[in-house]
Each structure stands twice: as C-alpha cells, then as structure tokens.
Amino acid sequence: MATYNKRGYKPKTKEEKVEEVEQHSTTAEVFNTLDESASKTEEFVEKNQKYIFVIIGIVAVVVLGYLGYNEFVSKPKQVTAMNDMFQAQKYFNDAVNGTAKDSLYTLALKGGEGKFGMLDVIEEHGGTPSANLANYYAGTAYLHLKDYKNAIKYLSDFKSDDEILAPLSKGNIGDAFAQLNQSEDALDYYEQAAELRNNEYTTPMYLYKAGVIALELGKADKALTYFNKIKEEFPNASEAGTIDVFIGKAQVLAGK
Template sequence: MAKRIIKKKEIPEPVPSFQERFTKWVKKNLKAIGIVSGIILIITAIILIFLIHSKNLERRASYKLSIALNLYNQAVYSQDIKGEKKKLKEVLKDLEDIEKRYKRTDHGKKALLYIGHIYYHLKDYDNAIKFYRRFLKKTKKDDLLKIMALNGLGYANEEKADFKEAIKWYSKILNINNRFFQPYAHLNMARCFEKLKNIPEAIKNYREFLKENPDSERSLQVKYKVKVLEEMSVSKK
C-alpha cells in the first residue's frame, strides 16, 4: 500500500505594520517631503515677516496721525482766523504724507477723512467731497467715522447749494445703527427739504427729529419751525 504524502501548509508572509509601511513611504518620498516642508517654512516665514511689518507700519502711522490731529485740533479751535488757515495747510501736508506712506494701514485710510475735514474748513468743497468719498470707499469697519464722512459730504454739498445731493448722503446715516446721530440726520434732511421748498418732507423730518430726540436743546426751535411750516402749508391751500 502506497504511503500518503502529507504536504506542509505554506506559511503566509506577515503583513507589514502601518509603521513599517509609513517608514517605507517616507524613505521613498524623502526628497519630495523635503521640498514641500521647505516651501511651507518659507511661506510661514514670509507671512510672519509681513505681519510684523504691517504691525510696525500701523504703529508708525498711528503715532504720526496722533501728532497731526493734535495740530489739527489746535488750528480748528484757534481764535486766530488767519493763523488757522496757515496751520491747517501745514497739517494738510502732514496728513497727505501719512496717507501716501501708510495707505494700506487703518490710520493711513483715516487720514483721508481729516484731509476732507481740512478742505471743508478751507472752503474747498470739491476736494472735501473727493476725499470724503475716497475714505468711504476704503473703510469698512468704523461706523462712527463713516457717519463723520457722510455728514461731511452732506455739509459740503449744502455749501454748494446741491441740496438733493446733501439729502442723499444724510439719508445714508439712517442705515447705520446709531441712535445719537440718526435724529440729526433727519434734522439736516429737513433743512435741505425746506431749501428745496418741499414743505411736507421738511415737516416730516423735523417731526422725526422731535420723536427720536425729544429732550434735545434744539427741540423748542424745531417745534417752532414745524409750527411755522404747517401754517405756511395751510395758507397755501
């Protein structure tokens, strides 16, 4: 009787562990990993340098703007009218330099607003309007400064007797959530509507002012204004 041959089962090769596979992959792609790591380090370094540079620029712009605004306030509140113009022109040069050197910083952009203010004080209303509008295009954050620019645009257009344009800018203040300035936007709009002989809209906005700011020191004057305009409306009928 023939002997039955018993074969040994083939022993399977052990499956490589994750660590072994990872080590093998790293060795295989070592050059590519080095290149990518180098690129990441370079990009990180560039970003850090940019952030440090931006912070330093902002700090310098803030310092120079604070000096310029101190001189601006001295000029505006000076009792010497002739000297005021001279000082304002000097400050104007400083602000223009700040805006030019630091135009990408928040304080450099803020300089545009005060350049507009100076042109307004100098009665150069076209340039005032130009710089107020430039400021509004560049600023996105500070609602209070936006309101200052919108008011400046309203006042400058009033000085040019362009009351419709003034109303357009004053009305934009109503879209900003600020309970202090909104009533005065109505007051300014009412004044412009009155100049345009649009009595119903003038009365409406004067009333809005009284409704939103009843305790204002100007409330008595505005109430009298409403009374006079209402009497005018009745007499015309």
C-alpha cells in the first residue's frame, strides 16, 4: 500500500530504505522512457520532415483545390449552362403547352435564334446539373417526335432523385419501349417508375400502365395486383375512375 512521507522524513528501517530506492528507480525509469520516446519522435520528424511537409502540402492543395474548383469553376460553369439552356427550355415548355409541337420540340433539341438547344447544352456543359437535366428534356422531346431509340438513349443518361422527374424519366423510357413493341422492357420500366416514388401522380399512372401491358403479355395475376393497388391506395387518382372495369377483366383472365 502506498504511504505518504512527510517533508524531511528519513527512512529508518531497511525495508523503508529499499522502498524509497525502488520509488526513485521507478520514477527515473518513467522519465527515461518518456525521454527516449521524445528523442525517437524528434529523430523521425527530423529524418522525414521533407516527406511530412510534402504530405501536408498535398492535403492542403487538394482541399484548397476542391474549394477553389467549386467557387471559381463549378459554379460559374453551372451559371453559364443555365443561361445557355434558357431558350431551349422555353421552346420545350411552349411545345408542351401550345401548338406546332413538332417544330417546337425540334427547336428545343437543336436550338434557334442563335441560341443553344438541349443537345448543345449536353455537349458543351457536360458534368453540370443543367446538362443532366437537358438529357431529360432531350429524351422527352425525342419521345414526342417518335424517335424512340434516341428517347431511350437520352432518358437513360438522366439521373435524378426528384419526386416527379425520377419516375417520369423511367416511365417515358417505358413508353418508348412500348412504341417499339418491346413489351417486356416496357413493363420493366413501368414497374420501376411505379416503385421509385410513392405519390398521387406518378405512382397510380405507372401502376395502371404496368397493369395494362401485363394483361397484353398474359400476366393477368400481376395486372390484377397493380389494379387492386390503385383501387385501395389511390382512390382519388384519375386512373381509379375506371379501375373496376380493368379489375374485372383481369379477374376473368386470371380465372378468379
């Protein structure tokens, strides 16, 4: 057990003298160990300081480079891309809401009045969010122009977590495959679109399309599952208005 020694206290017994020597020896050993460790650390730093400074320098360059790229390269590139995309986006919106759709979709793709089209934005501003969005617009424009292979190509390049655009892009690919009479592929993409998000707009729409094409493929049980889901979970959706008719048809074909 450790003892507390008063100042000026001198060991009297042999045992006390031995204990005092051991305490001093242990303390000295600890300090010697610390000194040795410190010396080794100093030696390592001295020998390798060139490499240490290089590593620190590399880390600093990477961090500053990343911050600098975002501030002075990435942001300005995105602003430029957005500006270049503005007129093409206007053509697309006019095509959706107006007449002369084919010519407007073509202008949205290829540009007009000296302005970029979506294809130009994709080519000139690759890697920016605007170029990614341009893939969606381009693919959808090609779909309306009945160029289904290009529709699939550009829509497949579009990546998004958006609540509406993400399932719409999958569903549009499904529409393109349906027009190419590739029904199995169409069904696959309709199913992906229906499962990707759960909302009152895209989910019942693609459940309905998946159900209809499943019936055409002779998959009545699968179709019935999709139609029943619309009836039970989306009673206010426009697709629910005639869903009982499709449920009845699927039940007959499924033998239920």
